[in-house]
Amino acid sequence: MEAKFFRFLKIVGVGYKARAESEGRLLFLKLGYSHEVELTVPPAVRVFCFKNNVVCCTGIDKQRVHQFAAAVRSCKPPEVYKGKGIMYTDEVIKKKQGKKSK
Numbered sequence: 001m002e003a004k005f006f007r008f009l010k011i012v013g014v015g016y017k018a019r020a021e022s023e024g025r026l027l028f029l030k031l032g033y034s035h036e037v038e039l040t041v042p043p044a045v046r047v048f049c050f051k052n053n054v055v056c057c058t059g060i061d062k063q064r065v066h067q068f069a070a071a072v073r074s075c076k077p078p079e080v081y082k083g084k085g086i087m088y089t090d091e092v093i094k095k096k097q098g099k100k101s102k
Helices: 062-073
Strands: 005-012 017-021 026-030 037-040 045-050 054-059 085-088
Touching (some): 005 062, 017 045, 045 062, 054 062, 062 085
Antiparallel strands (some): 005 085, 026 037
16 A cells, blocks of 8 residues: 555653554554543554654545544643643644742
8 A cells, every 4th residue: 555645643641652553453542541542543544653652644545644643633632731642743732831829
């Protein structure tokens, strides 16, 4: 299969991990929930994990690749205080100031 389109996702957070199984057909995410999040990858998309905090979605159909990447990101979108969560590598998170102490 020729891979045309890529979407890289970066997982930020202590203990947050991703792993791909069965030739990139399944994606398991550890995101600090009590359970592991399991995602079935659509047939037009392949998934690879580099280290264990970078996920690459690739395929020949741009729409499906980006839609699956968005589905992965929606499991734990980046939060604005610490910047933890799943974000695209080219995404910029606007950080917010926490509560000010006197």
